[in-house]
Amino acid sequence: MAESARIIDPSPAAKASKPMPVILLVDDDEITRISMAGRLKRLGYRVIEASDGVAGLAAIRAHRPDLVILDWMMPGLDGPSVCEALRADQELRSSQVVLMTAHDQPEQIAEGLSRGADDFLSKAASKQEVLARVQASLRSSALVREIERTRDDLDRSHRLLSAKQTELESELQSAADFVRAQLPLPGMPAPGVSMQWAYQPSLALGGDLFQVSAWGTDTLGLYILDASGHGVSAALRAVALMSFLREDNLAKAVGSFDPGAIITEANRRFPLTQDGEYFTLWVGRLHLPSRTLSYAAAGHCGAFLHSLEGTSQWLSSASLPLGFDPTIPFHSATAQLQPRDRLYLLSDGIYEAPSPTGELWGRDRLQATLETHRTHTLAHSIGEAMTTARLWLGGDIFPDDVALLGVEVLDGSASAKDKP
Amino acid sequence: MQIRERRIGQSVILDLMGELTYANRTIFKAAVERSKQGGCRHLILNMRGVRFLDSSALGTLALLTQSLSVTQGMVSLLNPQSYVQEIVTLANLHTLLPVYTSEQDALAGSRLPAAG
Incomplete structure (x- = not known):
């Protein structure tokens, strides 16, 4: 031919x-x-x-x-x-x-x-x-x-972009897996204490992180932090603060497990970034024998003590976020827990969930939901709070990171005569 | 966001209208930078037209307070709406920068009455 x-x-x-x-x-x-x-x-x-x-x-x-x-x-x-x-x-x-x-x-x-x-x-x-x-x-x-x-x-560019996107998503997923691996395993972080949580970052990577771990033999350390902004930058900064809050580092860098001292040192070490990014932080220290909780906060409003027989209260007061004024000290306050009391640490993303009309869910509705499900297990209460927040939101994707952690002091976990 | 600048002596009043958020921070920072370049010693942010303030804006305001204090300058808030004032109070920001309800008081540099 x-x-x-x-x-x-x-x-x-x-x-x-x-x-x-x-x-x-x-x-x-x-x-x-x-x-x-x-x-x-x-x-x-x-x-x-x-x-x-x-x-x-x-x-x-x-x-x-x-x-x-x-x-x-x-x-x-x-x-x-x-x-x-x-x-x-x-x-x-x-x-x-x-x-x-x-x-x-x-x-x-x-x-x-x-x-x-x-x-x-x-x-x-x-x-x-x-x-x-x-x-x-x-x-x-x-x-x-x-x-x-x-x-x-265009086809070539699209294939190139798709390949890059796949690569980037894979790396983001690896980073997200790493960040999630830093979170505590639900269960019993210490004898006589149970813990459950729900976590839903708004993007693949979240800037809200929390931890519950033993600080010494009789003490449980708890914190929740919120890095302003979203995405990779916020997640990286959050992990950096998490490293600072590790028990062995606190012993060296702060020389104390007092929440006020911890936040005072963190405030000095984590200034505002050049873009004005910062952290809010709540730190608690639970002395298990006496069930005495000492706590301090830097601009973080997310700790709620749900008492079975006593008075439920939000464990926060107006305070500057980390880095807003590196010279100020932070002080600890205390609260007494009773058997079966529940302590919730939560990010503002859950109670600031907007309804389709823009109305925020609010801390009162969150508190009411937790109280409604008080007789159920901790996992059930947390699950119901998340479900109700999603119903209010009218969807599954929150505009901000959502974290809700619950700790319950079980019956007979400590002797009231022990004092810290 | 819309921003109008008024110079009164060594003070600059920025009349802000809209939402002070992460999305608008470039516009806001540019306006602030112009004021600083013009020799402003007292930056008064008129918040009457600001409906919403997000966490990013809180950081921007704190950063602005810090940067102006280096040059002996200061930042004040004027007439924040109730929601904005609530956020400012919750973040304790009023301990860093004074909040005024009167332009005359702001210009006089009075620290009363503060929010919260």
């Missing part, structure tokens, strides 16, 4: 600086083909010839000409059949095709167009008409090629 296609050298006058359009001429009638090829060559085009439909298809595939001029009547595969074959081929379907015929009846033109031709050219056409139709078809061809190049560029 390839042997039946040959390339005619262009005329010297047509050797311009810009690429010369390539036209494939497919006609089984050698005299007509040579004549038309000569006319096209004299018009300045590079011409490839093929002597039948099958050879023409092979030449299109091999040379990807800018324009194909097809004779209608050919043995074997005729012009319209070549058109159909082109339109059915994913790679060749955008080829620009002019059907050449000795007849130009309207019915024939309609059939040719319906079977895939772009235009018609009479074999008896004048030189001017041939030139006009060829030029018009080449303009269309150039536009189609340009669109294809743009599409290919």
Whole structure:
């Protein structure tokens, strides 16, 4: 097949600086083909010839000409059949095709167009008409090629972006897994104390973190922190503060487990960033034998003591977030827990969940929900609070990180006569 | 957010309108920077037209307080709406920067009456 296609050298006058359009001429009638090829060559085009439909298809595939001029009547595969074959081929379907015929009846033109031709050219056409139709078809061809190049560029860019996005999402997921691994395991962080939590960052990575862990033999350390902002930056800063709050680091850096002293030192070490980002922090220290809780807060309002028999209260007061004034001291306050009391640490993202009309859920509604489910298990109460917050929100995606941690002092976990 | 600047002596009053949030902080910081470049010693943020203040804005205000204090300057809040005043009070921000209910008091540099 390839042997039946040959390339005619262009005329010297047509050797311009810009690429010369390539036209494939497919006609089984050698005299007509040579004549038309000569006319096209004299018009300045590079011409490839093929002597039948099958050879023409092979030449299109091999040379990807800018324009194909097809004779209608050919043995074997005729012009319209070549058109159909082109339109059915994913790679060749955008080829620009002019059907050449000795007849130009309207019915024939309609059939040719319906079977895939772009235009018609009479074999008896004048030189001017041939030139006009060829030029018009080449303009269309150039536009189609340009669109294809743009599409290919877009496809390549899209594939590149998709690959980058996948890579980035994978890295974010790894970071999110790492951050989540820093959170405590639900269960019993110390004898006589149970703990459960729910955590839902607004993005893959959250800036709200919390921890419950033993600080010495008789003491439980608890904290919840909120890094302003969202995403990677907030999560990284949150993990940095979490490292500071590790028991072994506190012993070295603060020399005390007093919450006020811890926050005072953190306030000194974690100034506002250049972008004005900062932390709020609540730290508690529960002496297990006496169930005495000492606590301090830096701008964090999220600690609620739910007492079974005594008075429930929010364990926070107005205080500056970390870094707002690095010179000020923070002081501890105390609260006495009774058996089966529950201490909740929570991020503002849960009680600031907005309804569809913009009304915030609020701390009162959160407190009421927790109290309603007081007789159930801690896990159930936390689950119900999250469910009710989502109902209020009217969806599952909170606009801010949501953390709700509960600690319950069990019956007989300590002797009231022990004091810290 | 829309910001209008009024210069009165060495004080600049920025009339803020809209929400002071993370999304608007570039506009806000640019206005503040212009005031500082102009030699402002007392920046008064008129909050009457501010409906909402987010946690990012609290950090921006604290940072602004710190940066102006380095050059012996100061920042004040004027006429915050109830919701904004509640946030300022909860974050104890009124201990860092005075809150005024009268423009004359703010210009006089009086620290009374403070919010909270």
